[in-house]
Amino acid sequence: MYAKGQAVIQLMEELAPKSYAVENDKIGLQIGTLHKEIRKVLVALDVTEEVVDEAIHEQADLIIAHHAIIYRPLPHIQTDTPAGRLYERLIKHDIAVYIAHTNLDVADGGINDMMAEAIGLTDTQPLDEVHTDKLKKLVVFVPTTHADAVRQAMFEAGAGGIGRYSHCSFNIEGVGTFKPEEGTNPFIGQPGKLETAQEIRVETIVPQSVERRVVQAMLKAHPYEEVAYDLYSLDLKTRTFGLGRSGKLPQPVTLQELCERVKQVFDVPMLRVVGDLSRTVRKAAVLGGSGSRYVKHAQFAGADVLVTGDIDYHTAHDALAAGIALIDPGHNVEKIMKRGVADHLRRKLEERKWATEVIASQIDTEPFRFV
Structure with a gap:
């Protein structure tokens, strides 16, 4: 017996309740219907042409993604544009798209907890309530x-x-x-x-x-x-509940050693770092996505280093002057949610003896290439 769409989303919202989302965040069902049986769920970070190809190939009925496919009001849907073509293919293949964004960032067991656990943080607290x-x-x-x-x-x-x-x-x-x-x-x-x-x-x-x-x-x-x-x-x-996490590292390490750990656990080939690579770090903070606005939050929490994405030039200079190190492995490290969310849904569906299958997207949606 397969779960209905509403039942799958109810299980998703046990992990990331919609009430946790920040104001005006674009979450929830964005395309399609949940009034149908769901044979297969594809969990993705982004909904791109390649991810939709994957969903069609896998015969998925539902995509659960972190980043919204519709972020601004649409004056029209023109199917000869990239966005319009994407919506058209999803609708033609009856694939619903559900978004869990800041509610998944904030939630216990959500993206920021996944990131904190990956680098071994303990005694964690939110950075921004x-x-x-x-x-x-x-x-x-x-x-x-x-x-x-x-x-x-x-x-x-x-x-x-x-x-x-x-x-x-x-x-x-x-x-x-x-x-x-x-x-x-x-x-x-x-x-x-x-x-x-x-x-x-x-x-x-x-x-x-x-x-x-x-x-x-x-x-x-x-x-x-x-x-x-x-x-x-x-x-x-x-x-x-809040965005980001700060916590203690299992043991003091150098900034260089933490950079190597971040590259390994988040599967990134290289990253940007601000600070003396030989300095010792004991307490770290993480924030999935763009973290430039949260450097002061990390500093206030007593973190020696903030691991986050999309650090801009001037923020990097400000952090250097303030004495807090930064590690920027890119926005795409939020891909950690694919496995985490898939495992959560798979476990909950199995508990209820539903036959609905859940898979994590294998598509790399990192837009940047290092040359």
Whole structure:
């Protein structure tokens, strides 16, 4: 059985909720429909002519990419232009395109965490906070026989986290009353008769970003035909999410040694570096994409070096004067997301026993060549 498009995207948004995206970012479904079975998903960094060729050859129904294929409003679609021709081919071959951009940058386990893990950073923190998850309290009334199953379903969906503690809940036993009307199919009792049931009032904490998923899991695990539950907004906040990461290196290394590690783990032939190659670095920061605007953030976080792409000339001079080193392996190192996202989706689909296949694009979309 193949997953529907909406189900695949729901699994994608478990990793990178749309609410994490920065304001006005172009994310979500950009071409096609999700109202269809998805036999194969292609995960790509960019959607280029070559990537579309690959998707057609692989008979993919959906491309999940990091960089938007439609970034500015379109006054028209002319199929004799490069962009128009690309859209035409995707539509003709019924290939949908879904974009996860800054929400994937920000997310736990997203691009910046993938980059930080690749070079071995520990005790990581965001460089620039962009989203703070609000908390809600979910209260549900469950027959005692099913309380454990309902609690576990909510916990597995993301409820019950308080700081470094998980599976947090509060439970009160009591007696519930209800009278099933005609035409109902009650789990306990008979239509037309007032009933009582031993129930447990289960309270737990739910981050707003996973609210829908937790409620769906709770309803699915609950035995009642009509579930009595309450959802309260709280004047509390939980974890803060942001762009970039800073953290400690496993051991001090020279800037030269870190450059060699970056080339290896990100599979780049060469890179640009600012700073004394013999200097010792103990703390590093990473930021996928263009990081010129985040040099001061890295410096404020106490990083000795920032690993990012698209550093401009004047920013390089400013960093040199400020005493922070820069390693620029290029914007394209975000290609690390192809394997990471594919692994996430593959694992989630297998857990649900869906036959949908997920592959990482093999196309190199690096536009620069070194000569």
